[in-house]
Amino acid sequence: MxxxxxxxxxxxxxxxxxxxxxxxxxxxxxxxxxxxxxxxxxxxxxxxxxxxxxxxxxxxxxxxxxxxxxxxxxxxTFDFGASVVTKEPVISLIGERFMNTLFLAAYAAVIAVPVAIVLGVLVALLRNSIFDRVANVATLTSISSPEFFLGYILILYFAVKWGMFPAISSLSDGMSFGELLNRTFLPALTLVLVVVAHMMRMTRAAIINLLASPYIEMARLKGTPPWKVIVRHALPNAWAPIINVVALNLAYLITGVVLVEVVFVYPGIGQALVDAVSKRDFPVVQACCLIFAATFILLNLAADVGAILTNPRLRHPK
Structure with a gap:
């Protein structure tokens, strides 16, 4: 300890x-x-x-x-001064917006993390199959596409052509939780498409790397079904790199939402940062950047702690 x-x-x-x-x-x-x-x-x-x-x-x-x-x-002491434009305290100006950003990141994470882990296990189990190749092409396409491009594509089809979700994620105090989920679905889906691809590929790589281990070969020689080999033997030992990549992608969900919030006019801290830059409201700019940096560092610390707790070699270094 x-x-x-x-x-x-x-x-x-x-x-x-x-x-x-x-x-x-x-x-x-x-x-x-x-x-x-x-x-x-x-x-x-x-x-x-x-x-x-x-x-x-x-x-x-x-x-x-x-x-x-x-x-x-x-x-x-969380006193970032007052806004140059509105004369309001900066912390009250960006506090609610930061909570909106945390909600959007949590919404995307709830969808992205289980989907990425399940898909990573499946493509590792079906390595070199058609499903694996299609998944690799899809994930590489998703990773290579900028967030704003994915956002506009989703708006074009889900909002303009099909009318399933609103194109602008405007929020109000009296809306229900279901309406909140509906209005924030498209920006959350944009983030999901970006981070799922990375997490899935890292999960696949971690499991495939472990499949060459001697204990995995022994389990296979005993006649253990392939899915049980991955779920019971490979996956528990792959948690350290998986937790690390999940934590890093959660950091991205919070600190990398600026473009997504601008595309969907979402009232988060990323939108507040862009507005402050355009108005040269430097106290707000400095506070937003420092909050982004602190959040990224804390989640990197959480990734390190998760890797330590799941890896005995890190818990008991020689």
């Missing part, structure tokens, strides 16, 4: 260091953007007094390192 806690502690410490480095990159990349932020917010007709007052209000009259330390100390 101590070894596991030590490994988790090391991963967590490394994650915090990486997040600190990312926060520095985010802040100073925004600082290096061309143009005057105050001028962009107030417009060309702003007077020098108004520009100076806004720069003082935003802290632009202070050195960059002082502003970064102040922003970082606030970010630790």
């Amino acid at each position: 101590g070894d596991i806690l030590g490994l988790v502690g090391k991963r967590l410490g490394l994650g915090l260091v990486i997040l600190l480095v990312i926060s520095i990159i985010i802040f100073f990349m925004v600082e290096l953007l061309p143009g005057d932020i105050a001028q962009a917010v107030l417009g060309q007709g702003a007077t020098e007094d108004n520009l100076a007052a806004l720069r003082k209000e935003m802290g632009l009259d202070k050195p960059a390192i002082v502003r970064y330390l102040g922003w970082l100390s606030g970010a630790v």
